[in-house]
Amino acid sequence: xxxxxxxxxxxxxxxxxxxxxxxxxxxxxxxxxxxxxxxxxxxxxxxxxxxxxxxxxxxxxxxxxxxxxxxxxxxxxxxxxxxxxxxxxxxxxxxxxxxxxxxxxxxxxxxxxxxxxxxxxxxxxxxxxxxxxxxxxxxxxxxxxxxxxxxxxxxxxxxxxxxxxxxxxxxxxxxxxxxxxxxxxxxxxxxxxxxxxxxxxxxxxxxxxx
Amino acid sequence: xxxxxxxxxxxxxxxxxxxxxxxxxxxxxxxxxxxxxxxxxxxxxxxxxxxxxxxxxxxxxxxxxxxxxxxxxxxxxxxxxxxxxxxxxxxxxxxxxxxxxxxxxxxxxxxxxxxxxxxxxxxxxxxxxxxxxxxxxxxxxxxxxxxxxxxxxxxxxxxxxxxxxxxxxxxxxxxxxxxxxxxxxxxxxxxxxxxxxxxxxxxxxxxxxxx
Numbered sequence: 001x002x003x004x005x006x007x008x009x010x011x012x013x014x015x016x017x018x019x020x021x022x023x024x025x026x027x028x029x030x031x032x033x034x035x036x037x038x039x040x041x042x043x044x045x046x047x048x049x050x051x052x053x054x055x056x057x058x059x060x061x062x063x064x065x066x067x068x069x070x071x072x073x074x075x076x077x078x079x080x081x082x083x084x085x086x087x088x089x090x091x092x093x094x095x096x097x098x099x100x101x102x103x104x105x106x107x108x109x110x111x112x113x114x115x116x117x118x119x120x121x122x123x124x125x126x127x128x129x130x131x132x133x134x135x136x137x138x139x140x141x142x143x144x145x146x147x148x149x150x151x152x153x154x155x156x157x158x159x160x161x162x163x164x165x166x167x168x169x170x171x172x173x174x175x176x177x178x179x180x181x182x183x184x185x186x187x188x189x190x191x192x193x194x195x196x197x198x199x200x201x202x203x204x205x206x207x208x209x210x
Numbered sequence: 211x212x213x214x215x216x217x218x219x220x221x222x223x224x225x226x227x228x229x230x231x232x233x234x235x236x237x238x239x240x241x242x243x244x245x246x247x248x249x250x251x252x253x254x255x256x257x258x259x260x261x262x263x264x265x266x267x268x269x270x271x272x273x274x275x276x277x278x279x280x281x282x283x284x285x286x287x288x289x290x291x292x293x294x295x296x297x298x299x300x301x302x303x304x305x306x307x308x309x310x311x312x313x314x315x316x317x318x319x320x321x322x323x324x325x326x327x328x329x330x331x332x333x334x335x336x337x338x339x340x341x342x343x344x345x346x347x348x349x350x351x352x353x354x355x356x357x358x359x360x361x362x363x364x365x366x367x368x369x370x371x372x373x374x375x376x377x378x379x380x381x382x383x384x385x386x387x388x389x390x391x392x393x394x395x396x397x398x399x400x401x402x403x404x405x406x407x408x409x410x411x412x413x414x415x416x417x418x419x420x421x
Contacts, residue, residue, distance in 0.1 A: 008227035008234050015227040018354045019414040020256075022226050036418055037350045092378075100377050103370075138230050138251045149364050152321065156364075156371025157378070159302035159318045162309065164288050164379070166295050171382075175311045183314050190361065202231040202251070 005206055009199075014041040045197040049123065055192035056119045062184045063112065069178030072158050076171045084178060085109065085154065107153045108182070115151075115189050118144045122196060129204035138198050145193045151186045155179060228253050259409035263341045269404040270333045276397040277326060284388035285372065288379065298390050299323060299368070325363040326401065332356035333404065340416050350417050357410070366398045 008015055012027035016034040023041060025032045030043040045051075070082030083091070085108050092101035118140055125137060158175050165173040223236035228248035237246045242260030247253065285298040297305075299322055306315035336353045339346045372391065379385055 006234050007232040009232055011234055013225075013227055013234060015229060015232075017229065018357065019350070020226070020229075020411060021414070036414065037354060039354065095381070097377060100374060104374065134231070135251050138253070142230070142253075149361065149367055150370075152364055152367045153371050153374060155314060155318060156322070156368045157374045159299075159306055159314070159322075160286070160297065160372060160375040161378070163297035163302040163305040164286055164295055164375070166305070167290055167293055170290060170293070175306055175309055175314060180311060180313045183317050187317065194361075198230045198251075199232040202233075 007202070007206065009043045009203075010206075014043060016041055044199055044203075045195060048195055048197040048200060049126065051195040052119065052192050053123055055188050055195060056116060056123065059112075059116055059185050059188045059192060062181050062188065063116065066178055066181035066185050069181060070176035071154065071178040071182060072161065072176050073174045074165075074171070075174070078169065082176060085182065088154075104154065107150050111147055111151045112185055112189065115144055115148055115193070119189070119192055119196065122201070126200045126204060131205045134201050134205055137201050141193075141196065141198045141201070148186065148190050148193060152183075155183050155186070226255060228255055256411055257409070259407060259412070261407045261409070263337050266333070266404060266407040267337050267341065269400055269407055270330055270337070273397060273400040273404050274330045274334075276393045276400060277330065279393035280390045280397055281323065283390035283393065285390040285394070286376070287386040287388055289384040289386065290382070296388070298388070321362055321364040322368045325359050326365050329356055329359045329363050330404075332359070333408070336413065336417070340413070350414075353410075353413060353417065360405070363401075365394070365401055369394060369398055 008022070010027075012025055012029060014023050014025045014029070014032055015021075016023065016037060016039055018039040019034060019037040021034055021036045023032060023035060025041070032041045033039070034041050067085055070084055071088065073080050073082045075081070089101050089105050089109070092098075092104060122137060122141060122144075125132070130137075158173075158179050161173045162175055165171050222239045225234060226237050227234050228251060230253040231248060231251040233248055233250040235249060237256055240246060240256060240258040242258055244258055245254060246256040248255050281299055283298065284296045287294060287296045300319075303315050303319045303323070306312075306318065332352050332355055335346060336349050336356070339349065372394070376385055376387075
């Protein structure tokens with residue numbers, strides 16, 4: 001932090017996000033094309049904040065049916081038993097499968113909730129031009145971006161179970177609408193994390209110096 | 211004198227910007243296996259992997275063979291009271307579709323079959339011409355697409371899903387593990403090693419027109 005304004009945006013450089021080539025665009029130029037790979041260059045991801053807000057809020061809304069509706073229904077000898085994400089975890093606990101219960105709890109409940117809260121926090125911190133611990137907030141962003149994919153476990157388990165447990169009147173497993181909503185939450189939060197530009201965290205820091 | 215050494219040092223460095231915090235700084239010429247991190251936010255900005263194209267191609271070819279084996283064979287087989295039910299990745303997708311949940315069917319199809327397969331094909335499309343010194347059209351676009359596909363290829367997450375399903379059903383029925391499961395388990399480290407062996411900075415430089 002010796003020279004706070006020594007950034008690509010200040011000095012008129014644009015970094016290509018596809019091929020990492022640094023182009024000299026001239027001061028005040030905010031978009032151009034990469035001379036190596038032809039990708040459209042932007043000083044910051046376009047409309048990063050509004051896009052990330054829109055996707056994050058959508059994910060919050062979808063998170064409600066994802067948890068209230070059954071993700072799958074197990075029918076054994078004619079008796080159907082709908083399972084939500086949470087009741088699935090509870091069943092694993094009562095069945096004594098602690099490690100599995102913890103894994104599913106982490107992947108299906110902890111990760112999506114923390115991801116949504118982290119994105120909200122990052123958005124608010126940029127909105128209010130916070131200059132508090134930008135390095136840690138950037139690390140938080142990187143974790144959010146990489147950990148989201150692991151929430152897909154439950155969806156894959158459903159995909160495997162529906163095809164395997166097809167024993168007619170003996171036992172069948174059917175997917176539920178909650179799984180669609182949950183899949184939506186995972187995909188939309190992944191897009192939300194991709195549309196967030198961590199450089200905005202550092203921009204607030206520079207404007208405070210001026 | 212000091213200026214001269216500065217100039218000499220400059221010529222062996224190049225200017226870059228951090229993709230996470232936008233700091234402009236000079237990266238020294240990296241040797242094989244060295245990494246450059248952003249001095250401000252700590253992001254990994256560059257890494258010289260130093261593996262040969264043959265190394266990456268061998269890993270990608272192994273991954274492709276394992277991927278095909280994991281998809282054409284039986285993943286799990288369940289026996290209950292004399293009845294047997296077998297399944298693999300695609301039959302799971304198909305069953306979701308049959309039950310009317312086409313949204314998750316498409317999602318599972320993309321992240322467990324389409325994205326990993328396309329990723330490997332992109333690698334061949336870009337690396338084989340580089341290795342054999344010829345050019346194919348759209349190589350840059352294809353390599354850019356490979357990097358876009360990366361977060362959507364979830365083979366390792368699927369593997370964990372298989373294990374969870376196995377444990378869940380273990381009490382209810384006898385489960386037999388098929389060849390596809392072993393192939394799939396072997397695919398995970400090979401796929402990860404393939405990705406880790408690719409030096410994207412190096413590949414982008416090689417794809418640059420030399421005229």
